[in-house]
Amino acid sequence: MDRPEQGHGKPALEDAGGILSLIATRRASSRAELLQASGLSRVTVTQRLNALLLSGLVRETEETLPSGGRPTRVLAVNAASGFVLVANIGETHIHLAAMDLKPAIVAQTTIPFTVESGPNVILTQIEDAFSDLAAEAAKTHHFFVGISLSLPTPVDFKRGCVVGPSVLHGWDDFDIIGRLKARFDVPVSVENDVNLMTISEHRRRSPLTDDMLFVKIGTGIGSGMIAAGHLFRGAQGAAGDIGHIQFLSDDAPLCRCGKFGCVEARAAGWAIARDLSTRGFKAETARDVIELVEQRKPEALMLVREAGRTIGEVISDVVSIINPSLIVIGGTLAQSGDLLLSGVRELVYQRCLPLATRDLTIELSTAQDDSALFGAAYLLLEDVFSPGNVGRLIGRFSMQPGT
Incomplete structure (x- = not known):
């Protein structure tokens, strides 16, 4: 009643x-x-x-x-009734923003950092930047809804912490959520950047698509999966780690994870840069590879085309298992366009059954560099507005002066 x-x-x-x-x-x-x-x-x-x-x-x-x-x-x-704070930790910089509840960017900033600084120093940098952004956003949007972080590492989503091996040395099992809640006392979400890019691609590009695979091909390789309209994480949050699927051979290259023959060690930006360096080119990152592709260097063109085939081989296995209707290729190496995409398509259509590819679309991402930020905002907002959590949101909102 x-x-x-x-x-x-x-x-x-x-x-x-x-x-x-x-x-x-x-x-x-x-x-x-x-x-x-x-x-x-x-x-x-x-x-x-x-x-x-x-x-x-x-x-x-x-x-x-x-x-x-x-x-x-x-x-x-009402998008203007509140704001969220989001941050994306990259390789050398952290992109931070205050977003409204649409979400759309209200204010943003970028700060440099070094991975070697460790979690305490880096989180202090983030907290200080967040305080400035919150002060700016509160002038027009008042209610502080929560915080969401994007990390370039494997993340145990349930615990909100990094699990190694990862590029963020010293972050394993660090209580990120507890640290941020102690300063701001709001809900906090922490997630892997590729999963957040997947959420962003799905919500902004094709929200009605039930089954989608997003593959990020940059310095490293990772993927995220949408199944039945929702992000699929797997039992421990490790779903989609296709970069470390191994193709063993007599000359299997050593991967950054310490194993031999990983897809990353054959086709990621750092691996292509490694192979270009042995050929006398100055290359260390995926961006260096793209610059050489844009200069139409034959060696770079050949290696990126071959990388597309390698990635297409592992994607074809994923297609056979999850049967998506849409595959989106993003990341820095996606800037090579059809040079990479043609290799992916070639192997997928060659190796998969006709039923799996009959209505399959494979295309390049059109997302900007802020896709992980938007994914972080979508993740947080969907959580705080969920049936199980919305009561707490209203309770906090009701305690504001003048409500």
């Missing part, structure tokens, strides 16, 4: 979590859809929705839906 509610004050707002979650997750975009999805009475839905509208958490957009009579306005979370 619905609890009686009077007026549009805090009691109605505190009970409105289910309605807010339906709107935020787009399972309901109108009053009629809220009635159907919630199973509540019309009076209760009206009271709780009015409380959300009055609080500023929800708004009526200019977009309308046909309703059989007068068109009804689409309901949505």
Whole structure:
């Protein structure tokens, strides 16, 4: 039985979590859809929705839906009602941003760092930058929703910590979430950058695609998988680590992970740079490889084309297992375009059964350098607006002065 509610004050707002979650997750975009999805009475839905509208958490957009009579306005979370702080740790720089609840960037900054500094020093840098961004965002967006970090390492998502081997030496099992919560006292998410790029690609490019594979080919190689519309992490969060699938041979190259014959050791940016260096070229990173490709150096063209075939070979195995309808290739080496993509396509269509490739699309990513940031924001927002957590969000929001 619905609890009686009077007026549009805090009691109605505190009970409105289910309605807010339906709107935020787009399972309901109108009053009629809220009635159907919630199973509540019309009076209760009206009271709780009015409380959300009055609080500023929800708004009526200019977009309308046909309703059989007068068109009804689409309901949505008010993007300006709050902000999230996100950071993407790269190889030499950290990109940080405050984003609204759409998400869209409100303010951003980039700071240099060195991996050797260790987690305490680097997290202090991030915290200080976050404090400045929060002060700027709060001028217009007020409510601080939470923090989300993107890391270039394997991540145990359930614990929110790095698990080695990784490029972030000294971070293994460090309590990142506890450290950030101690300073900011907000929800914190920590995830691998490739998984976040996968989420961003899915949400911004093809949200209606149920099964998708995203492959990042840069200095290293990794992938993320969308299964039944959701990110698939596996039991320990290690799903998608295709860079360390091994192709053994008599001359298997040594990988950075300490094993022989990994896909990374054959086709990643650092491996191609290694092979170019032995041929007399100055190359250390994936960006150096792309510069040589743009200069049309035959050796660089040949190695990138061969890398495409190697990556296509391992992708074909993944296609046979998960049967995606869309494969997106991103990362620095994707800037070589069809030179890389043609090799991937060649091996996938050659090795996979016709049923798996009949409606398969393989294309290059169009995402910008901020895709991991947007993925971090999407991950956090989906978590805080989920049915199990939205009550805590409203509780914190209700405690703001003037709410």
